[in-house]
Amino acid sequence: MENTLKSFFEPSSVAVIGATTDVGKAGYQITQNLVGRNFTGRIYPVNPKNDSIFGLACYPSLSEIPEPVELIVICIPAPGVPGVFRQAAARGDVKAAVIVAAGFSETRIPERIALEEEVVSIAKKAGIRVFGPNCVGVMNSANNLDTTFAPPRRQVPGSMSIISQSGSLGASILMFAGDQPVPIGYAKWAHVGNMCDVDVLELLKYYRDDDQTAAIAVYMEGIDNAREFMEVARDVTKTKPIITLKVGRSDLGSKAAASHTGSLAGSEQIYEGALKQAGVVRVNTIEELLDTAKALSAQPIPRGNRVCILTEAGGPGIIAMDEIGLANGAARLATLSEQTKDKLREILPPMAIICHPEGYIDMSAAANEEHHALALDVILADPGVDSVLLMSVPPSFLEPNDLAEAVVKVKEKYDKPVLTCLLAGDWVKEARLIMENNKMPTFDMPERAARALINMNKRSAYLRGTQNERSN
Amino acid sequence: MENTLKSFFEPSSVAVIGATTDVGKAGYQITQNLVGRNFTGRIYPVNPKNDSIFGLACYPSLSEIPEPVELIVICIPAPGVPGVFRQAAARGDVKAAVIVAAGFSETRIPERIALEEEVVSIAKKAGIRVFGPNCVGVMNSANNLDTTFAPPRRQVPGSMSIISQSGSLGASILMFAGDQPVPIGYAKWAHVGNMCDVDVLELLKYYRDDDQTAAIAVYMEGIDNAREFMEVARDVTKTKPIITLKVGRSDLGSKAAASHTGSLAGSEQIYEGALKQAGVVRVNTIEELLDTAKALSAQPIPRGNRVCILTEAGGPGIIAMDEIGLANGAARLATLSEQTKDKLREILPPMAIICHPEGYIDMSAAANEEHHALALDVILADPGVDSVLLMSVPPSFLEPNDLAEAVVKVKEKYDKPVLTCLLAGDWVKEARLIMENNKMPTFDMPERAARALINMNKRSAYLRGTQNERSN
Structure with missing residues (x-):
């Protein structure tokens, strides 16, 4: 065979x-x-x-x-x-x-x-x-x-691959993702059914070795062979991220899952611990599954958990700060060097808020595309920064495509993840596509961008943890 | 004056x-x-x-x-x-x-x-x-x-009205909402700035008395006049729902909010308690703010917290069950009468899962539009059911528009809220618009529909609580 x-x-x-x-x-x-x-x-x-x-x-x-x-x-x-x-x-x-x-x-x-x-x-x-x-x-x-x-569907290539224990849910989220104003693409997709031969584990291994796949998203209702799953997942996550929406998080959900696939749902606590130990990033919603897989498939892993938030608008910045503040230490705000802060003061409009609180920069609505690009450059150059969350609500005088092209050019110089949120409907649609096409993922909402970044940090922490184990 | x-x-x-x-x-x-x-x-x-x-x-x-x-x-x-x-x-x-x-x-x-x-x-x-x-x-x-x-924006009428303490965030979420495949509309919108005269409180009262406004969504960074706010909010929520995304949920978020608007952020615990006491429904994300305001502006308030989940696909059903299971009792699954169950067994395809667990019905992928309509009718007629969450991933043989028209007709007969999630991208776009135009709100994701329904139940519980207080 x-x-x-x-x-x-x-x-x-x-x-x-x-x-x-x-x-x-x-x-x-x-x-x-x-x-x-x-x-x-x-x-x-x-x-x-x-x-x-x-x-x-x-x-x-x-x-x-x-x-x-x-x-x-x-x-x-x-x-x-x-x-x-x-x-x-x-x-x-x-x-x-x-x-x-x-x-x-x-x-x-x-x-x-x-x-x-x-x-x-x-x-x-x-x-x-x-x-x-x-x-x-x-x-x-x-x-x-x-x-x-499945009914007619837009085909959007991407570099995340999907495994679903529900055919209709798996297909429908792909249809939804492909029909979004800024579509979310995929590489490969599979629904396994009764698994009389090929199962989730073999698919995980296949995706691990597949050149088109950079991140693996799994909708999971239950697994029977937990020990074997752990072994395979632990091996796969060494080289590629696995992100899973494991349902049955509540008693009601478990019961519904059991009557759906008949799979032994198992205790939520056991799953939680096992998935974490195997380096699987667990998410709570379909959107978070897609967002996190997109982020991890398009960006380098952050080397550490020090995040800098660079925003042009206060609201989205505060929303992102809340997410990081509630992430139980999975990510933390970077401490910028005095040199970086001086440069930012030089570059940015006088109303800009620089490092209040530390690691948080609100460029103010006066920021043009040059301010965005210069500030991003200075921040990415700071060795105390591992990743950047860039947010902007381009006002009518800021041409979104120029903004996109300016920041893409800066981003390319560094091997650090930059997640972005341009929040202004179709006004920024083309700009987002420019960024997406240049390996700079964009997200619909500041909280969704922040969570994807937090999840990248969870993967980074896992990889660093296993490296330390090996070197000890 | x-x-x-x-x-x-x-x-x-x-x-x-x-x-x-x-x-x-x-x-x-x-x-x-x-x-x-x-x-x-x-x-x-x-x-x-x-x-x-x-x-x-x-x-x-x-x-x-x-x-x-x-x-x-x-x-x-x-x-x-x-x-x-x-x-x-x-x-x-x-x-x-x-x-x-x-x-x-x-x-x-x-x-x-x-x-x-x-x-x-x-x-x-x-x-x-x-x-x-x-x-x-x-x-x-x-x-x-x-x-x-704000830059060019699609104008989508609706019946939620918005107050934002951030101009750019407020405008941008409206742009985002209006440019969605199934747009989210609004009635009135306001950004208050320095509030030298008109303030949030006066706007709340104006929206309360405004015929076009059925629900009030507020993006809030901080309030100075907490006591007065409580008083006004308590009065407004008697007749119209207030839903708020109050940021500063974490220490980091509070600090960022303080440096943005200079508003005294106040303790998170105090806000949490005060908003709850005033009957304000608090949400955690922009999407939840829009979803909840949309649900509350288009549907009657559930009379009690007994939810029935009616789904055509297992995956979305389980995801919704998880949300309800994790809602700390804000909503619970309905117990259907034996008569209702008998009728459902008669009506639905043989593979349907009826009340395993109780209050949960998976019609199976064999369900056509008639199954959807008949089952919805029987369930809404059951006095033990206060609200229904209807979910479907229409397969290629189920014409989405026929489905929409069939369920809309049934829904109109009852004064109970029905929230829906048709999950299949543009394949169901027109069907969703048919539902939206008939006061049957649709949501992008099962978890988002479930959360909106849970929030409706929170409002219902508050109103029943204050009624009890008055009658005691």
């Missing part, structure tokens, strides 16, 4: 078993998604009732496809699935299968459990890796592969 | 003292905003250097405007301001003035404090009410009035 999941994410060809022109069915939307999003590989619809689907030749069975098939996506009813695997085994070229069909072990019906076991046994002998059953499979923004039946 | 702020929000005419064609200046943008956004009243630019500005006749001085002037917006340097007030007093028709100019008491320079006192004294004698100095004034979505110099 080949120890790679590459055939799921980068297949040269995909056969859709159960492709159909029947609009209400999964096989319709899956074929449409592959065709309509311009998947770069070959697509073979399979359905004995059709000659062609979406303008593609349709084959009566998997056996009759005359070209090589690497990945099969199965969306026919469960009882027919073992037959498909037998055909796949007979062909000899199929490397991977996504079983979209439900009605297997998740029903807890003995015959259906046996059906899943039968599939696994055929697949194993034939060396075919399996996603599912009861899953929507994978997406890859690099080749436009999408095996899900 | 007329005890009304109507002339600020609904003036029949506005004169802009310091209107200019000089792009970098406040007087340019203010005039452009009034003209470009089609303010429904008359506009008189005043500047001795111009004959016309933006196609409007420009007058050399306020004295020389031959038509009646109700509101003046002053954006010339501070020393010239008393002269403008003398002209206004001599005219006799000016009722209200927004002093955009800074350089008064906020500088803490004795002469500048005296300058402000001089202005106040002239205004008082002439019966002219004053906003500011050092403020950007007001906006009103009903007549497109906008005295600020």
